[in-house]
Amino acid sequence: xxxxxxxxxxxxxxxxxxxxxxxxxxxxxxxxxxxxxxxxxxxxxxxxxxxxxxxxxxxxxxxxxxxxxxxxxxxxxxxxxxxxxxxxxxxxxxxxxxxxxxxxxxxxxxxxx
Amino acid sequence: xxxxxxxxxxxxxxxxxxxxxxxxxxxxxxxxxxxxxxxxxxxxxxxxxxxxxxxxxxxxxxxxxxxxxxxxxxxxxxxxxxxxxxxxxxxxxxxxxxxxxxxxxxxxxxxx
Numbered sequence: 419x420x421x422x423x424x425x426x427x428x429x430x431x432x433x434x435x436x437x438x439x440x441x442x443x444x445x446x447x448x449x450x451x452x453x454x455x456x457x458x459x460x461x462x463x464x465x466x467x468x469x470x471x472x473x474x475x476x477x478x479x480x481x482x483x484x485x486x487x488x489x490x491x492x493x494x495x496x497x498x499x500x501x502x503x504x505x506x507x508x509x510x511x512x513x514x515x516x517x518x519x520x521x522x523x524x525x526x527x528x529x530x531x
Numbered sequence: 532x533x534x535x536x537x538x539x540x541x542x543x544x545x546x547x548x549x550x551x552x553x554x555x556x557x558x559x560x561x562x563x564x565x566x567x568x569x570x571x572x573x574x575x576x577x578x579x580x581x582x583x584x585x586x587x588x589x590x591x592x593x594x595x596x597x598x599x600x601x602x603x604x605x606x607x608x609x610x611x612x613x614x615x616x617x618x619x620x621x622x623x624x625x626x627x628x629x630x631x632x633x634x635x636x637x638x639x640x641x642x643x
Binding site for chain 1 (some may be wrong): 565567572573574575576577580618633634635636
């Protein structure tokens with residue numbers, strides 16, 4: 419039982435490049451989330467999903483897109499990366515209508531030059 | 532979801548109890564109090580949650596005041612490995628909102 423995994427762990431992009439961050443969970447959780455963490459800003463919710471095929475905006479969704487084609491995977495895309503998107507990205511998942519405890523992945527450190 | 536206020540930092544001696552306060556004066560009746568912690572460079576880890584009764588598990592105890600406007604997370608015998616940022620959040624359980632923004636938290640430093 420791997421829990422929540424994230425790929426890649428580190429990435430450096432140039433401004434304008436695109437990339438996709440992959441989050442996978444093997445706990446059969448309904449809910450999945452993408453957060454970003456910046457110094458002095460805590461964790462901020464980007465997008466979330468309450469089930470396969472559904473996504474919704476969080477607190478800071480601009481510049482990001484997401485997809486949940488399979489229940490176990492939640493993808494975060496950056497179409498045209500900007501230096502302001504330099505951050506550590508965390509994925510999380512949780513059961514729906516139960517404890518709502520979130521389980522977090524190890525994070526992806528992204529630098530946009 | 533209601534906002535929370537936590538002190539930015541606290542120190543605790545190893546082996547002593549660490550008491551981390553959280554104010555949530557605008558909490559509504561159906562909002563739960565959750566605590567997470569984040570050890571440096573790792574993803575946040577769930578600790579405990581509660582509605583109005585005190586709760587205890589293998590990691591910590593959660594004391595919620597009768598008016599529910601504040602709570603305290605207690606680590607009974609802090610160790611050096613408990614050094615982390617502790618986040619207190621309040622949110623409605625079992626909703627489709629799924630929104631959960633973590634604030635700045637309290638940086639707990641456990642000293643030998």
